Amino acid sequence: MATAFYSHTDCLLHEMGEDHPEAPARLLAIEDQLIASRIDTLLEHVSPPLADEAALLRVHTQAHLDYLLTHAPVSGYASIDADTRMNPHTWRAALRAAGAALAATDAVLAGHYDNAFCSVRPPGHHAEPARAMGFCFFNNVALAARHALDVHGLQRVAIVDFDVHHGNGTEAAFAGDPRVLMCSFFQHPFFPFTGVDHQAPNMVNIPLEARAKGMVVREAADQMWLPRLRAFKPEMIFISAGFDAHREDDLGNMSLVENDFIWLTEQVQQIAKRYASGRIVSCLEGGYNLSALGRSVVAHVRTLAGL
16 A cells, blocks of 8 residues: 545645735645655555535535635635635635545545545635635545544544644634544744633644744654543544744744654654554645745655655
């Protein structure tokens, strides 16, 4: 078996303006770095389907879907919030991104692949059940986790989120659900200014100061994430893989480097191999410096694939 790499050209058609950091060039930078690193041919490249409405409704409300459909523009842009816009292709791109996470979950659980990385956009972890925000429309990882629980009958799944921003949408979807353990770190105080107060018992949130380096993250994860993950014994792990905590990324102010993402991936893999038959589905979230993003994804995927 191998590591699957899910992506689709539909995800290149969504864009939010010429100077917007969440741009199609992000996926092209990842593709370029995969080719340059010579690992692209060692991955199983898969074209994902579109997510269907039933899958979306396991996390999102009907009102949320209706709102996005009615606001999807025929031309130009429609503003969802100060940072988030739809163009005529956004709806389909978001369905494709969610579809990748769902299809990867099916394939990994079926034993077709050891694990999978979804190189898709728009990202998802800020999308709440009833609200799009923060560049996100559907919560790809939350949809995949709920799919594993409700469709495949898993009893325990874990979500690891190492984006520089707190995954408020994922927390909103699962806070208080004993079937889900969510572990995250994030820069604080920082957008979306959540994740610190009134934490549910199944949330392991680690707020970190700006300019925090990799050793601080590693120590925090070792002390707070790993014991909880071992005690929880997840049957599958989902990763919200944001790379905007990299020291070269201007949208965050943390100081991680590629080796830190390798370390984090290795720790998750060890938990997955011990309790979940190695089953991991990882989905792209943030990461806006194109060079740092491409290099970091290569480091992450290379580790997933054991290359």
